[in-house]
Amino acid sequence: MELTRRDFLKASAAAAAFAAAGAPVLAPRIAEAADDKGIKWDKAPCRYCGVGCCVLVGVKNGKIVATKGDPAGPVNKGLNCIKGYFLSKALYGKDRLTHPLIRKGNKMVKASWDEALDLIASKYKEAIAKTGPDSVAIYGSGQWTVFEGYTAVKLFKGGIGTNNVEPNARLCMASAVVAFMNTFGSDEPMGCYDDLDLGDTFILWGANMAEAHPVLFSRLIDNKLKNPKVKIIDIATRRTRTTQMADDYIPMYPQGDLAALNGIAHVILRDKLYDEAFVAKHVSFKRGTENQPYGLKDKEAAGDKPENIDFAKYKELMKPFTPEWAEKLSGIPAAKIEELAKLYTDKSRKVNTLWTMGVNQHVRGVWVNNLIYNLHLLTGKIGKKGENPLSLTGQPSACGTAREVGTFAHRLPADMVVMNEAHRKKTAEIWKIDPAKISPKVGLHTIEMYRAIDRGELKCLWIQCTNPFQSIPNLSRYRKAAEARKAFIVVSEIYPTKSTEVADVILPSACWVEKEGMYGNTERRNQQWFKMVEPPGQAKEDTWQLIEFAKRLGLGHLFPYSQKGFYKEMWEEYRSFTIGTGKDLAPYETYFKVRGLRWPVKANGQETRWRYVDFDDPYVKPGEGLKFYKAPGNKASIWYRPYEPPAESPDKEYPFWYCTGRLLEHWHTATMTGRVPELKRAMPGATLEIHPEDAARLGIKNRDKVKVSSRRGSIILTAEINGRGKPEKGNVFTTFFDETKLINDLCIDAFDPISKEPDFKKCAVKIEKA
Amino acid sequence: MPVSGVVIRCQPGSEVQIAEQAGQLEGVEVHGVLPDGQVIAVIEAVSVNAEADLATKLQQLEGAISIQVAYHNFEDVAHEGGADGTDKA
Ligand code: SF4
Numbered sequence: 001m002e003l004t005r006r007d008f009l010k011a012s013a014a015a016a017a018f019a020a021a022g023a024p025v026l027a028p029r030i031a032e033a034a035d036d037k038g039i040k041w042d043k044a045p046c047r048y049c050g051v052g053c054c055v056l057v058g059v060k061n062g063k064i065v066a067t068k069g070d071p072a073g074p075v076n077k078g079l080n081c082i083k084g085y086f087l088s089k090a091l092y093g094k095d096r097l098t099h100p101l102i103r104k105g106n107k108m109v110k111a112s113w114d115e116a117l118d119l120i121a122s123k124y125k126e127a128i129a130k131t132g133p134d135s136v137a138i139y140g141s142g143q144w145t146v147f148e149g150y151t152a153v154k155l156f157k158g159g160i161g162t163n164n165v166e167p168n169a170r171l172c173m174a175s176a177v178v179a180f181m182n183t184f185g186s187d188e189p190m191g192c193y194d195d196l197d198l199g200d201t202f203i204l205w206g207a208n209m210a211e212a213h214p215v216l217f218s219r220l221i222d223n224k225l226k227n228p229k230v231k232i233i234d235i236a237t238r239r240t241r242t243t244q245m246a247d248d249y250i251p252m253y254p255q256g257d258l259a260a261l262n263g264i265a266h267v268i269l270r271d272k273l274y275d276e277a278f279v280a281k282h283v284s285f286k287r288g289t290e291n292q293p294y295g296l297k298d299k300e301a302a303g304d305k306p307e308n309i310d311f312a313k314y315k316e317l318m319k320p321f322t323p324e325w326a327e328k329l330s331g332i333p334a335a336k337i338e339e340l341a342k343l344y345t346d347k348s349r350k351v352n353t354l355w356t357m358g359v360n361q362h363v364r365g366v367w368v369n370n371l372i373y374n375l376h377l378l379t380g381k382i383g384k385k386g387e388n389p390l391s392l393t394g395q396p397s398a399c400g401t402a403r404e405v406g407t408f409a410h411r412l413p414a415d416m417v418v419m420n421e422a423h424r425k426k427t428a429e430i431w432k433i434d435p436a437k438i439s440p441k442v443g444l445h446t447i448e449m450y451r452a453i454d455r456g457e458l459k460c461l462w463i464q465c466t467n468p469f470q471s472i473p474n475l476s477r478y479r480k481a482a483e484a485r486k487a488f489i490v491v492s493e494i495y496p497t498k499s500t501e502v503a504d505v506i507l508p509s510a511c512w513v514e515k516e517g518m519y520g521n522t523e524r525r526n527q528q529w530f531k532m533v534e535p536p537g538q539a540k541e542d543t544w545q546l547i548e549f550a551k552r553l554g555l556g557h558l559f560p561y562s563q564k565g566f567y568k569e570m571w572e573e574y575r576s577f578t579i580g581t582g583k584d585l586a587p588y589e590t591y592f593k594v595r596g597l598r599w600p601v602k603a604n605g606q607e608t609r610w611r612y613v614d615f616d617d618p619y620v621k622p623g624e625g626l627k628f629y630k631a632p633g634n635k636a637s638i639w640y641r642p643y644e645p646p647a648e649s650p651d652k653e654y655p656f657w658y659c660t661g662r663l664l665e666h667w668h669t670a671t672m673t674g675r676v677p678e679l680k681r682a683m684p685g686a687t688l689e690i691h692p693e694d695a696a697r698l699g700i701k702n703r704d705k706v707k708v709s710s711r712r713g714s715i716i717l718t719a720e721i722n723g724r725g726k727p728e729k730g731n732v733f734t735t736f737f738d739e740t741k742l743i744n745d746l747c748i749d750a751f752d753p754i755s756k757e758p759d760f761k762k763c764a765v766k767i768e769k770a
Numbered sequence: 771m772p773v774s775g776v777v778i779r780c781q782p783g784s785e786v787q788i789a790e791q792a793g794q795l796e797g798v799e800v801h802g803v804l805p806d807g808q809v810i811a812v813i814e815a816v817s818v819n820a821e822a823d824l825a826t827k828l829q830q831l832e833g834a835i836s837i838q839v840a841y842h843n844f845e846d847v848a849h850e851g852g853a854d855g856t857d858k859a
Contacts, residue, residue: 006773009843010812013775014801016841017810021777026802026810039845058843065845069838079777079838082829085822088772088844210836218779218836225782225807245835724830 008037016068020078039066043073043595044529045519047090047512048083050142050393051215052521054595055080055087057513059532064091064513073595075193075525081214090512091533095495097508098537108506113538113548116505120462121552123488123504127459128160134441135459137164137449141466142172142395142402145517146526147567148464148542149401150574151559153413155546158431159555163409163418163443164458168466169395169402170446172357174757175365176391177403182286182306182366183373183637186415186582186630187403190611191352191388192523192598196220198386199350201343203233205257205372206358206761208725210241212662213356213392221245233343235260235332236358237659238689238733239726250340251728254657254762256330258364258643260337261371262318263326267341268378269315274345278380282628284635285314292753294363294647298451302753304366309640317640329643345379350387356394357661361761366754367641374638383613383626393522400520404583405574409443413577415630418442430576431558445756446472447749454481462490463499464509464542470498470739473747473758474712492542498739509542510535516567518591524598524608528591582611582619582630646762647750650730654710654764656694657731660743661761686741687720689733690767695721698767705770708732710763713745716770732767771814772821772844776828776837778809784833785809791831797824818844 015027039058046053054073058066067087071078080087100116101108111119127135138152144167156165180187196202196219209217224230224245234246235257243249252260268274288304295302309317323334330337344351353376359368369391376382376389393399406412416423419440428435444452450472452458469479482489482502491503494511514535520526535541547559561569571588578585578599586601597607602618612628614620620627628636650656688706700706702721707714717734727733734743748763780788789809793800797820802810811828815821829837 006771009773010799010814013773013812013841013843014810015775017775017777017812018802020838020840021804021808021810022806023802023804023810026804028801060845066841066843068841079840082822082825082837082839084839085774085818085825085842088818088842214836215838218838221779221835 016078019071020069041068042530042532043070044513044532045396045521045527045596046080046084047087048396049213050395050398050522051075051213052396052519052523052525052527052596053080053215054527055084057532062533064088064533070595075521075595076215079215079218091514093495096536096539097493097495097500097506098539099508100538101506103504113540116507117545117548117552120490120505120549124460124549125553127488131459133160133162133439134164134443135457136160136162137166137444137458137460138462138464139446139449139466139468140165140167140407140464142167142169142393142398143465144397144401144407144542145515145519146397146401146405146574147517147570148546149397149405149407150413150570151543151546152464153405153407154431154558155550155555157412157418157438158427158433159437159550159558160553161437161439163439163441164449165407165443166409166446166449167398167402167407168446168468168471169398170408170757171361171471171760172394172757173360173391173398174408174755175360175362175752176369176393178366178755179369179373180391181415182304182639183370184628184631188399188524189388189390189522190383191390192609193219194609195352195386195388195390197223199223199352200227200229200386201231201233201346201349201351203235203340203343203351203353204242204246205235205353205355205368206237207354207356207392208236208238208240208242208661209354209392210245212394216392217242231343233340237657237728237731241724250332250336253329253331254659254731255362255364255646256332257359257362257368258371258641259321259326259329260332260340261368261375262321262641262643263323263330263334263337264341264344265371265374265378266318266321266326267323267338268345268375269318271341273341274378275380279311279378282626282635283377283638284633285309285311285640286637287317287640290642291644294750295447295753295756296647296748296750298455299448304754314638314640344375344381350384351379351381352387353389354392356392358761360757361759362757363647363750363752363759363762364641364644365752365757365759367639370639370641373636377636377638383610385610391522396521397519399522399524400518400526404520409445413574414581414583416577427577430573433558447751447756447758450478450481453487454478456486458487460488460490462492464492467497467499469502470742471744472749473744473760474749475742475744475747476713477749492545494539498742507545508535508537508539509545510539514539515541518571521596525596526585526591526599527596528588582617647759648711648748648763650764654766655730656765656767658708658710658746658763658765659727659731659733659761660747661733661735663735686717686735686743687723688717688767689720689723689725689727691727691729691731692721693729695719698769700767700769707768707770708734708746708765709768710746710748710765712748715741715743715745717741732765771816772818772842772847774813774821774825774839774843775841776811776813776825776839778811778828778837779835780807780809781833781835782807788831788833792828795824795827797821798828817847
């Protein structure tokens with residue numbers, strides 16, 4: 001029988017699936033012969049989420065023609081999630097941007113790179129001359145490669161002299177970052193994904209892992225199917241795919257996490273279930289500033305002034321937070337709170353807490369992060385194989401770039417901050433510039449950046465790799481300001497988006513494997529990839545765009561890298577920030593072959609899976625056991641953080657909680673996963689999930705059109721009853737990927753006073769039949 | 771036509787039924803049911819969108835925990851510029 005190319009491809013597909021499922025011997029024999037004739041394979045991290053799966057990319061005749069889960073990749077062991085299908089589409093949409101465009105009135109007209117860059121440079125120069133460097137800014141993302149983020153930070157902080165550098169990561173894990181810093185003195189988790197395989201108890205706070213972190217959830221499920229002891233507890237305001245696999249689903253009121261976590265800690269203290277020796281050795285106690293504002297007014301001042309307290313004082317402060325008190329505020333029965341306290345302290349269990357946007361996008365997000373760490377620090381269930389708190393991240397390099405490179409308004413590389421003179425000095429030394437060039441003044445955080453446009457204070461903004469004019473809360477205020485041309489806006493993009501709509505200049509960018517790059521995922525794993533295909537038309541890398549712009553500002557000397565050694569030289573310079581800090585990265589070439597390495601990378605080139613422990617972290621001497629060596633006095637902080645209400649709660653007029661989030665098949669604003677026809681298919685546009693009893697009361701049937709309104713705007717959505725997500729009574733849920741439905745118009749732009757991260761999960765709306 | 775190899779992770783005990791239902795979907799070929807509750811299937815469809823739709827359908831089968839993609843080849847649509855799903859289907 002003659003085998004066709006299709007037979008071979010199908011055999012290869014089946015063989016890869018058998019191998020990834022752990023049964024390679026069952027694979028069809030012809031697959032070996034097929035081996036994808038003419039396809040050249042190379043490794044890269046997945047373009048989409050913070051899980052950071054290892055992917056093999058197949059190229060033929062200059063085009064990507066195939067992708068595989070990388071069998072050698074420890075993150076995903078040969079399997080991608082459903083978004084893996086869209087890797088094929090990220091690059092090859094028909095509407096890819098292929099040449100620079102400049103606004104002429106209401107039209108965008110084609111321009112050369114020189115024209116576009118000259119125009120941008122002249123606008124920036126003019127603003128800097130007239131209103132100072134703090135009147136210009138750059139807004140990037142956790143999808144920036146390390147190189148792109150580093151170029152932006154060096155150019156703006158070290159060259160232009162402003163700290164107005166922000167990533168969209170401010171909208172997703174700024175709260176997690178602050179809590180890492182104020183608890184452990186260093187950003188990023190102590191544990192890693194191995195804990196998902198080794199632990200037996202997983203408590204999820206407001207995290208729909210099955211949809212937002214699917215490959216990690218699969219690892220958890222694999223563990224569960226092998227080990228009957230494994231328990232998954234899903235604490236949330238909505239039933240999801242995650243709930244279906246959980247052993248226990250505990251519904252909770254929005255903002256109830258603050259009360260429930262305190263209630264659990266209360267029981268641990270009341271019944272003396274804490275680990276006394278651990279607490280004495282590894283923990284100090286603090287109280288922060290309470291009753292801070294929600295940032296609803298422009299330029300509202302806020303901050304956290306910690307006060308040291310002792311264990312006795314902490315215990316006394318925690319006395320009122322009984323399970324009954326927690327029940328009232330969280331809706332979680334007091335008995336369940338007691339049960340959770342027993343689970344957290346069960347000596348026979350390896351307990352892990354997992355959380356993401358439900359905790360971070362929260363007006364008291366830093367507090368909730370702190371309260372989670374409190375439980376692990378009280379019980380000593382931390383810094384052990386298979387037993388750790390793990391903050392999950394949304395974007396592929398939110399950790400590796402936004403956090404580690406420091407593309408926030410207050411940060412510099414490797415945990416340093418602009419407010420600290422010694423940090424500015426060290427940075428200036430590496431950058432070979434005058435330390436006075438780096439401003440000690442914290443730049444504008446994301447929401448303030450867009451408000452400053454509306455106030456006419458920010459004159460120029462360059463956006464790369466993200467879509468803020470769809471994704472920021474209270475969107476219409478900021479869209480109106482941009483449409484009124486209050487600032488000069490540059491957008492580097494690969495497709496037209498809601499942000500390119502308001503741009504003065506649109507620059508076509510290279511994407512993913514059209515350039516060389518490095519990403520860092522949630523578990524501190526840095527993954528490098530090479531350029532595999534050419535970008536379309538005149539599209540160029542974001543680093544090239546920024547450096548050409550720098551040259552026009554007379555700042556080209558900041559980037560003295562040779563053409564041939566560009567990435568290596570920039571990497572080695574960046575890496576020097578990390579050496580000796582406990583965040584040590586490896587020489588560039590080390591990353592060429594491996595499927596990423598988790599830092600700190602040891603002198604022998606080995607990675608570190610668990611930080612702060614003598615069995616793995618090179619910064620802890622043998623025999624020292626656990627040592628929080630980045631924290632003051634080697635002690636991590638337990639924080640007293642009480643309950644405080646959300647910025648806006650349902651009332652008579654707006655009786656429902658409004659929560660936003662993502663779906664398995666789409667990623668962020670869907671500029672890469674939702675190339676248009678998709679929206680009409682299996683998963684249509686954004687819907688409004690509503691509880692069946694609420695729907696019945698309002699006379700709403702499944703698929704009815706409903707009008708959802710908040711104090712900030714309204715929108716028409718299709719009601720979804722008993723769909724894949726089921727919100728609790730009094731709650732509605734929608735997704736933010738659909739650019740035809742700007743659901744963020746309704747969201748309040750209240751934010752956490754410490755992290756400045758907005759709360760996309762809670763505001764009040766009313767629902768009417770449309 | 772794009773081709774992909776997927777692994778369906780099933781709730782214990784539901785794999786046989788899932789394999790049967792999956793096999794009835796046009797464009798899905800079941801290649802094996804593993805003893806640990808995984809079903810191996812190959813999906814073939816006229817476009818990447820249609821393929822992703824089929825995967826979503828598999829995901830919605832009663833008892834299916836997750837669908838994961840091991841291999842995806844779209845060499846013919848990539849050349850027609852149709853990997854974005856804008857092809858006829
Ligand atoms: S889980 Fe995230 S990183 Fe992994 S394949 Fe899916 S989208 Fe990509």
